[in-house]
Amino acid sequence: MHLCFDFSTPATPVAAMMPVATVMPDATPMFDPNLLRELDWSQNTATFSPAISPLDPGGGLVMRPLCTADINRGFFKVLGQLTKAGGVSPEQFIKTFEHMKRSGDYYVTVVEDTNLGQIVATATLVIEHKFTHSCAKRGRVEDVVVSDECRGKQLGKLLMSTLTLLSKRLNCYKITLECLPKNVAFYKKFGYSVSEENYMCQKFFN
Numbered sequence: 001m002h003l004c005f006d007f008s009t010p011a012t013p014v015a016a017m018m019p020v021a022t023v024m025p026d027a028t029p030m031f032d033p034n035l036l037r038e039l040d041w042s043q044n045t046a047t048f049s050p051a052i053s054p055l056d057p058g059g060g061l062v063m064r065p066l067c068t069a070d071i072n073r074g075f076f077k078v079l080g081q082l083t084k085a086g087g088v089s090p091e092q093f094i095k096t097f098e099h100m101k102r103s104g105d106y107y108v109t110v111v112e113d114t115n116l117g118q119i120v121a122t123a124t125l126v127i128e129h130k131f132t133h134s135c136a137k138r139g140r141v142e143d144v145v146v147s148d149e150c151r152g153k154q155l156g157k158l159l160m161s162t163l164t165l166l167s168k169r170l171n172c173y174k175i176t177l178e179c180l181p182k183n184v185a186f187y188k189k190f191g192y193s194v195s196e197e198n199y200m201c202q203k204f205f206n
Contacts, residue, residue: 003176003177003178003179003184003187003192003193003194003195005164005174005175005176005190005191005192005193024068025067025068025069025071025072025090025094026067026068026069027067027069028067028068029064029065029066029067030065030066030067030097030100030101030106030107030108031065031101031104031106031107032065033064033065035107035166035169035170036054036063036064036065036109036162036166037054037055038169039054039162039165039166039169040165040169041053041054041055041165043165043168044161044165045161045189045190045191046157046160046161046189046190047189048154048157048158052154052158053158054158054162057111057155057158058153058154058155060113060114060115061111061112061113061114061120061153061155062111062112062114063109063110063111063158063159063162064109064110064112065107065108065109065110066097066108066109066110066122068093068094068097070110070112070119071090071093073112073117073118073119074118074119074147075110075119075122076088077119077147078119078120078121078122078145078146078147079122079143079145081145081147081148082143082144082145083143084206105126105127105128105129106124106125106126106127107124107125107126107127107163107166108122108123108124109122109123109124109125109159109162109163110122111150111155111158111159113150118147119147120146120147120149120150120155121145121146121147121150121155121156121159122143122144122145122159123141123142123143123144123145123156123159123160123162123163124141124142124143124144124163125139125140125141125142125163125166125167125175126139126140126142127139127140127167127170127172128140133173136171136172136173137170137171137172137173138172138173138174138175138176139163139166139167139170139172139174139175139176140175140176140177141160141163141164141167141175141176141177142177144156144159144160144177146159157189157190160187160190161190163175164190164191175192176195177192178199
């Protein structure tokens with residue numbers, strides 16, 4: 001099932017990087033944390049009870065960009081609850097992280113339980129640059145997952161609301177995602193609607 005949310009247009013920053021061989025896992029964020037802090041939360045369309053936000057996701061929780069140190073905070077354990085994460089070495093993780101950071105088009109966002117020092121939720125916003133719609137940008141939400149231990153804390157809703165507003169802040173003309181038919185009602189809470197297009201894919205490996 002293909003869902004979308006329309007907006008409008010213009011450009012994103014590009015981040016610099018060190019050679020992968022010299023980089024060790026650290027707290028350097030994938031993107032500017034101020035992008036999350038400065039979102040206009042008054043534009044959020046979902047209801048939260050109790051109230052939470054990107055600045056206050058709940059007791060002991062922090063929402064922030066992914067950093068390479070998160071490989072040691074259970075990031076892949078959480079991803080593994082969504083799909084097959086596979087065996088990833090620290091070198092592979094850092095190389096992929098730096099590629100995403102350098103492109104300026106990946107916004108991998110995590111929620112950390114600071115009491116446990118563990119990642120408990122994550123979602124990704126990917127920006128596509130188009131020649132259509134006057135060279136506009138399209139946002140795509142992917143890999144939304146909350147750890148089993150933190151289900152019921154509204155973190156999935158919070159991540160969806162945050163990345164939807166972030167795509168608008170980044171001047172995307174629309175944002176899309178793929179989901180199972182049973183999850184359509186959930187995503188409609190954030191202003192998404194079912195597209196007339198069918199989602200099709202061809203897998204080359206798992």
